[in-house]
Amino acid sequence: MKTPLTKRTTALLATTLLALLAGCGQGGGRTEARGTEPATPSAAPAKVSGASGLPGMPPVLDPDDVYAAGRPGLLSPVVRGFPSRVYVPNTKSHTVSVIDPKTYKVVRTIPVGAQPQHVVPSWDLKTLWVNNNRGHTLTPIDPRTGAAGKPVEVHDPYNLYFTPNGTHAVVMASLDRELVFRDPHTMERKHVEPVSCYGVNHADFSADGRYFIVSCEFSAELLKVDTEKMKVVAQLRLPFEGAMPQDVKLSPDGKTFYIADMMAHGVWVLDGEKFTRPKLLPTGRGAHGLYVSRDSQEMFITNRGEGSVSVFDFTKNDLTKKWWLPDGGSPDMGGISADGKVLWLSGRYDSEVYALDTRTGKQLARIPVGDGPHGLAVYPQPGRYSLGHTGVFR
Secondary structure (H helix, E strand, O other): OOOOOOOOHHHHHHHHHHHHHHHOOOOOOOOOOOOOOOOOOOOOOOOOOHHHHOOOOOOEOOOOEEEEOOOOOOOOOOOOOOOOOOEEEEEEEEEEEEEEEEOOOOEEEEEEOOOEEEEEOOOOOOOOOEEOOOOOEEEEEEEOOEOOOOOOOOOOOOOOEEEEOOOOOEEEEEOOOEEEEOOOOOEEEEEEEEEEOOOOEEEEOOOOOOOEEEEOOOEEEEEEEEEEOOEEEEEOOOOOOOOOOEEEEOOOOOOOEEEEOOOOOEEEEEEEOOOOOEEEEEOOOOOOEEEEEEOOOEEEEEOOOOOOEEEOOOOOEEEEEEOOOOOOOOEEEEEEOOOOOOOEEEOOOOOEEEEEOOOOOOEEEEEEEEEEEEEEEEEEOEOOOOOOOEEEEE
């Protein structure tokens, strides 16, 4: 699966790593409040001017691959000392199970607020935020020690993202029908963007960071949001009766957005720039989570309703494999190990976590956890900064 990097990409990676070593702090744990100033990135952000990109966003390392910074071994100095763990929010148990990926054992259980939905790495990589949806709080976890800090009051935090320049956190307030832009450290509210759709859920950003696409699961709609203006600029309804869009993921070349749909049983293929009627790619019953391989060649699609994972090949522009969990299950959200060899997924309705070989789909482990495991985060992972969710790194 490994694809050699271009000379240009290799040079850019080397330059970035030198910048990381020279200028980045080593502190773990929760960052201190700094008003409305953006967080300090792993590498000093280049100023992208005008319509070319979002001001202050570190540009992608390779214009042909937005995930070039996510190759195995490219750990930021910020996270290099963190122990490798899998963090599993259990929505019905109100806890986070912490798994050691070497032993496939739960090594810690952390009590958090009511209905934790996702564990989200902060933009500066120093903190993991647990989204306690019905507890109306975010619980910070220090990934260096595994200790939970004092919860921060945030209303209806179903999901959490960060703008690519690190200026704002974006709370997906699903039941409140709002996108809430907050300070990425203190979580102080900065701007509220009301939405007319129901169930704002998941999102991903364009390659230049100028806009992001949001799924609205309860009204079968998608939103296009201007990142800098913090405004919804377009809205469309999916052409499928009863559609329920879920995870959103940008293609490596930055040209296409993919949106999983658990009722249309497939993935919508959307041109984000044109934002016109998307096409449906059938994958399996209950399509839910989307994860790009470390070499940017494939995307793993979880089909929660049938216990399978579909594999989409970007170069072939087609589905090439389908893996079935040997004893069934409900694969939901998750992430890929830092070395790219293991796909970790929560079993939403089975109180378990699955570890799959990313080359063969073979089940490596099936681990009991709390009730209702959902937005599982594998941490640390390669990348310069986090866009949020369960770990979308660039």
